[in-house]
Amino acid sequence: MIGQTSAFRLARAGFSVTMFDPSPGHGATYAAAGMIAPSAEIAPGEEENYVLQLRALPSWRSLSVELSEVTDHQVDIFETGTLVVGWDGSDRRLMSQYAQIAADFNAEIRSVSRNTSPEMFEGISGRITDGIFIGGDAWLDPDQAMRIVGSANERLGVRLVHETIQSIRTTPDGVEAISAEGEYRASIGILATGAEHLPHGAEVTSENVVRPVRGMTVRVRGIDRSAQPTIRAFVHGHFFYMVSRPGGYCVLGATSDERRDPIIELGETQRLLRDALDVVPALDSAAILDSRVGLRPASKDLRPFFEVLAGGRWAWSSGHYRHGVTLAPLAALDALEFAVATT
Template sequence: MTAHALVIGGGIIGLSTCFEFQDAGFEVTLIDPDPISGATHHAGGMLAPTAEVQYQQQALVPLMKESAQLYPDLIRRVTQYTDLPTGYRTEGTLLIGADRADAQHLTELIDYIKAEELDIEALTTRQARQLEPALSPRITKAAAIDGDHQLDPRLFARALFDAVLARGAQHVRDTVTTVTTIAESATHQAVTLNSGAQFEVDSSDVIILAAGLGAAKITGWFEGEHPLQLRPVYGDVLRVRVPESLQPLTTRVIRGFVEDRPIYVIPRADGTVTIGATSREDQPHPRTSAIHDLLRDAIRVVPGLEETEFLEATCGARPGTPDDLPYLGQVRRSLIVSTGYFRHGILLAALGARTAVQLATGQQTSPAIAPCDPFRHATSTLNV
């Protein structure tokens, strides 16, 4: 009998997890009331293990490196099952600083990145503008990161969804409320939906909790306080369209700092540009001051953005954790947690999906996931 994987959550994590379980020979059921509507819908999609390096987040670096290496093969395999575009682009990234303090910050960051043995090349601003003529002549510092790529999260998630359906996944449009063990049998679990419907899962099957922030509302599998300390971290994101006469405005991702505020400008294959991103924990909708900051900073870095059509301002809620590391691990034989990817959900999806399969099939996992134990912030215990 074919083993069954029941994946809860249809964002980038859940969808890539579905795909990898199918590759491993599982039958897959995806449960999500509205796939690709959460953090994935608002994400930037940078596959940027180098530019994402941050002070005091050393544990993230090996996760990001490893997942970035898995991406080309994941995309190759996904596109065998769908004709939909992924927006995958490998032109690389330019890291820039806007004022003198930003230049100093960048100089230190470049050293730090090199110390992590990641590839980055300092450029003169003249060299940077030869690579990307749309860059402002007023930038103060630049570096090239050829290995930091990007994809369009909405497109890639749709492609994944299409691929997993094409391979026979069942999609249940509902929300999971509880995952419980069945009293008579410690090896059987029940997944209960909002509608009252139930899935029974035996010990040869596996449940993957990949519902992003929604995972915090799924109970029944632990005693006491919820072990997953997820909180929403909001990010405002803009989309604009470059007039045809100015396309392409840039081919590389432009990211960096303007008066210490992070900014990124991501050119998509369809002529749109995604501009982000703030990180704040106040209000769950686009904030006027944030939209203003993003526009001002993005225009300062790439002045030609002034000529674009303003398409939308949205705000996504990313599942943050106390230490900015995901919750990724097997909490019992047939229950795997894979959420809390915070700002790195797109990049880490490849590793998260592969790891879930390795955990379910008893294969060795990457040592990089050791700090990701889902119970590390828990005062609760597993409900067995």
């Protein structure tokens, strides 16, 4: 998502862009639920990240308009808000702690109950009678967004090369990227490799380090709650969410492990589905469509970065952790600023 949106921003500004990726759209982006949910994602100590994310929704709206000018298709953005609930007594205490932190961040939250807002609790277990509604949160479908950005890039002449870049270097008048198939030259280069290792020759500072945090989502066809807020639950001490798209397509998520091997474990799938059925028993007869795994690129302070490498012609855009879909239009602006300043 970061590479594709950056390529779009550059191509739209008139730069000639070549993008290298052996399997575009199949990194962490493939597993993402697509929430643009700064308030639901509030965590202690992440205030700066929260403020950054508040800029994401307006920038997605304008990116969507620009994409439709190029492709006639816009990225649909659903501004449904989020409903936060707790499963048992200790989960409800976690919910109250979350509400306290969200209030400290001045997030737009209010208490709701099944009695006063029954539609918000549709499909949710009858033992959950109240929750917190967060306004301002939204979601989009990353599969749709990637299709549209990809098609916009094609129309703008972005050359997509399905190769892995193994090493890079800076030359007196530009940059070189080397794959098993060939050597390519340009005036500048941007590395947007998510949680993957950087190509050889990338001289980064020790300031920024990325570690993979594996996560998994399960997609099912079940109930259609697309007119209702996204569900976020504290359940058995875990986090669970369900993003419901029109037509009953639901994304259930997500696991989180400090692991690099991109496999889906039986146990984690069982725990995720157990949490899902506890919170949303109406999913009982839902059909499983697929499970997707991805590596979230987490930086030391969990904030994204755009680092210009030694020599000034290569940059590294990463660290978007659990917010890369949200922050992609902002990362693309960093890429444009770098390109304009360097060329």
